[in-house]
Amino acid sequence: MQEIDTLVFIIGCIAILAVLYGPWQEYWIEWARQKMFDAREELFNAAGDGLFSYKDRRYRDVRSEIESFIRFAHKISIARLLVYRFVLKDQFHVNSKGLAFSGIEDGPQKQAVFKVTRCVLRAILVMMVMRNPLLWGPVCLLVLFVIVAHQQRRAKEYVLCAGRAMLEYIRDAARAENAVPHLRIFSLVR
Numbered sequence: 001m002q003e004i005d006t007l008v009f010i011i012g013c014i015a016i017l018a019v020l021y022g023p024w025q026e027y028w029i030e031w032a033r034q035k036m037f038d039a040r041e042e043l044f045n046a047a048g049d050g051l052f053s054y055k056d057r058r059y060r061d062v063r064s065e066i067e068s069f070i071r072f073a074h075k076i077s078i079a080r081l082l083v084y085r086f087v088l089k090d091q092f093h094v095n096s097k098g099l100a101f102s103g104i105e106d107g108p109q110k111q112a113v114f115k116v117t118r119c120v121l122r123a124i125l126v127m128m129v130m131r132n133p134l135l136w137g138p139v140c141l142l143v144l145f146v147i148v149a150h151q152q153r154r155a156k157e158y159v160l161c162a163g164r165a166m167l168e169y170i171r172d173a174a175r176a177e178n179a180v181p182h183l184r185i186f187s188l189v190r
């Protein structure tokens with residue numbers, strides 16, 4: 001009986017790994033590519049609306065960057081990112097213009113490029129995390145930490161607001177003519 005349980009466990013683990021490193025990987029690559037195609041289309045529509053010229057260098061640079069991300073999405077991973085960043089940093093020159101943000105003044109053009117860039121980078125980040133099951137735990141903890149920190153900040157703001165309101169109420173009560181003598185000390189507080 002124990003041998004059958006062990007065999008079922010091994011087959012289950014193999015099936016999970018086959019799914020995680022088979023269709024699961026392809027799904028997230030295709031998902032990210034579709035998001036990047038949508039972002040490229042949005043950039044194209046912005047150029048069609050007159051925000052950019054189709055021959056503008058900045059438009060072509062952003063479009064070229066998006067197309068290279070689409071083309072090499074299957075090669076993007078956390079491991080490769082870390083290797084390129086820390087091990088091979090001297091052998092590879094990274095394009096300093098990023099997604100062509102430099103040279104664009106604040107305004108509708110920069111907002112359009114920022115929106116498209118944010119969409120592309122979000123798709124790449126989600127794809128990298130979802131393709132690596134080892135990151136799911138740390139990412140869930142990070143998201144939980146961010147949510148708790150945000151809620152704690154909101155709670156702190158609520159407590160401070162409530163404290164100010166209570167202090168104002170005590171001051172008003174202390175300034176009243178018929179105030180209890182020991183509350184009058186609060187009337188001296190600003």
